[in-house]
Amino acid sequence: MSAGLLVAVVLAQPGLCGPVKPESTPDASVAAPYAEVAEAEQAAGNREIALVAWREVLRWEPDNARARAAVKALCRESSSSGGPRGEAEVPGEEEAVEALQEGLARFERGEDVEAAAAFHEALAAPELADTASFFLGLIALREGRGREAGAFFEAAAASEDEALARRAEELRLRAVKQGRVALQVWVGGEYDSNVDLTPDGTLRREGSADAVGTVLAELRLRPWGQRGGYARFSGHYRGHQQRWAFDLAGVGGALGWAHVGTARRLSAEYGFDLLSLGGLPYLRAHRLQVEGGVSVGPVVLEASWALRREDFLRVDFSGYSGWRNTVRLEAEWSPVEAVTVSAGWLGGYLRANDVALGHVEHGPRAGLRVRLRPGLHLLGEAGYTLRDYEAFDEPLGTKRKDGYLDASAALEWDVAPNWSFQATVGWRGASSNVPELSYGRLAGGLALVWAGGLL
Amino acid sequence: MKRFALCLALLVLTAATPREATVHLLQGARHFREGRFANALVEFKVARRLGSGGEADWYIAASLVKLDRAEEALEAFAVARREAPEAGDALLDYYQALACYEARLYLCADGLLEAVGEASGPRISAQARKLREDVSALFRTPPSPASIDWYHARAAQSRSAGRPVLAARYLEEAVRLAGRREDAYRLAEARAGLVSLSEREGPVVGGGAP
Structure with a gap:
C-alpha cells in the first residue's frame, strides 16, 4: 500500500479529523509524551501517526495550541491532496x-x-x-x-x-514575555549629565555628570492571568562610575488586584519600596494606587490616582518626607494602526514635613508610539510641569515657582523571542524664579532586556 | 487469536515496567487487538518514552508491520532484540517474519518462520506453513544474479540513507541468496559489506537477524 493511500485510509477512519472529545480531567503531563511522539512522527513524515498522536494531546490538553494547529494542518493537507477525508465530520x-x-x-x-x-x-x-x-x-x-x-x-x-x-x-x-510567573531582567548603562539632585529634582550642584550602570530584576506573579490578584517583586541597583555616594539600590513589592475586560480595566494595588543611597538607608515608601481605563469609540481614556507615604531616612532629606498625591488623566488614540498618540494631564500635591518644600504641581503631557514593524517601536513623550511651592522659603527669600520641561525618546527592538534592546534619551529643562536653581539635564543610554514567562 | 496472544504476552511482560508506561502498553494492546494499529503504535511509542524499556520496541515493530511499514519494523525489531531479547517470543518472531517477507527478505522470513513452528498456536502455525510454502516456491530455481544485485542496491541505498540496520538486513539476504548459487555470486562482496557495517556503524550485523 502506498504511503498516500495509507494516509487516506487512516484519515478516513471515523472522527480522525473531527472534534476531539476531551478527558474530564485534563492533564498536561499525560499529553506531553504524546506531543513528543507526534513531533517525531510528523518530522519523519508519518502524518497519519502524527495526527493520531496530536489528537491524544488534545484529548488530554484541549487548549494545546500547537496540537490544534498541527491537527488542522494535517487535515488540511489531506483535504488538499484529495484524500477521502470524512467531510461530514468537519x-x-x-x-x-x-x-x-x-x-x-x-x-x-x-x-x-x-x-x-x-x-x-x-x-x-x-x-x-x-x-x-x-x-x-x-x-x-x-x-x-x-x-x-x-x-x-x-x-x-x-x-x-x-x-x-x-x-x-x-x-x-x-x-513570549508573559506568563503566570514572569521574570524581567534589565541591564544597561547610561550617561547622566547631572546626578546631584534633591529628592524633588531641585539642583544641588552643577556639573555632576557621570556614567551609570543599572541592573534591575522584576518577578511578576499572576496566578489567574491578567484578571484577579497579582504580586510583583523587584530589586535594582544603579551604580555610578565616579560618584559612588549616589549609588542607589532598592527593593520593592506590590500586591494588587486587576479586572481586565474588553472595554474596561481597573486595578488597585499596594506597594512598598525601600531604597538606599550610597550604601546608607535613604527612603521607605508605602503606596496605594488605583488605575482605570475605558474605551470610548476609538479613544481609550485612562486615569490613575496614587497616594504615597514617603519617609526619607537621611537627616539632610527628612524635610521631604510626607504624603504625595498624584493624579494622571490621559486619552489615547490610534489614527492609523501603527501609530498611537496620547495626551493627558498630570497633577500632584506634596504635603512635606518641611512646609517650605510642600508644593502643588501640574501640567500637560503628550506621547507618541510608532510601530516601525512588529517588534520595533519608537516612543516619544513630552510634558511641562508647573510647580508652586506652598510657603515662603526664608533662606531663598522668595516663594519658589519652578517649571520643568521634560522630553524623552526611546527605541525598543525585540532582537530575539525573549530579548529586547532599548536605547533611550531624555532631556529636562528646569526653570525657576530663583535663577540659581535652573538647570538642564541630559540622560541617555542603552539596555538589554530579557523577559519571559516562567510558567 | 494472534492479537489476543500478543496482548497476553504483553500482560506478562509489563510486571516490571513503570506504572505510567504499563498503562500505555495495555492501552496500545487494546488498540492492537481491535485493529487500530496507528493508535496502538502511538501508545507503544509513548510507553517507550515513559520507560518501558526495550519490550515496547517489540510491539512498536509489530504495529509497524500491521501498518505496512516493513522496513521500519525491521529496524524496530533489531532494537528490540538488542534491548530486550528476553521479551521476544514465537508470535513476535512471526511478525518479524512478516516484515521480512514484505521487505522481500524471503530467506530471512523463512528462517524465522521455521523457528516459529508450532510454538505460536495452530492458526499462526498454519499461516507460517503457508508462507514457507510460498517462499519455497520462489526458490525452486537458484536466484538470478539480477535479483542478488537488487539486494546489494537496496543495501547501498539504505546505508547512504543512514539506515545501517536495514542495509545489514539486505546484505544478509544477499549472503543467503549467494549461498544458493554454485558461483556464490557477490558473496564475498556481501560479507565484506557486513563486516564494514559492523566496523563502522556499530553492532548492526546479527543483532536484528533471526
Missing part, C-alpha cells in the same frame, strides 16, 4: 461562521470559557482558522498562558490578512 462553513460569531460575542462579554469553545469549533474551517487562532491567543494571553498564546498568535500570523498577521506577530512577540 463543521461546515456555515457552522464555523456561526461559531466564530458566537465566539466574538462571548469574547466581547468577557465569557472567555464559552468564547474559547466556540473559537475552537471555528478552527476547523480553514478560512476562519487564523481569526479564531488570534482570539484564542487573546484569551490565552488574558489568562496568563503566555506560551500557548504565542502558539495561537504564530498560527494567526500566517494569515493572508496582512493586518491580522501584523497584529498577531506583534502579540506573539509580547506573549
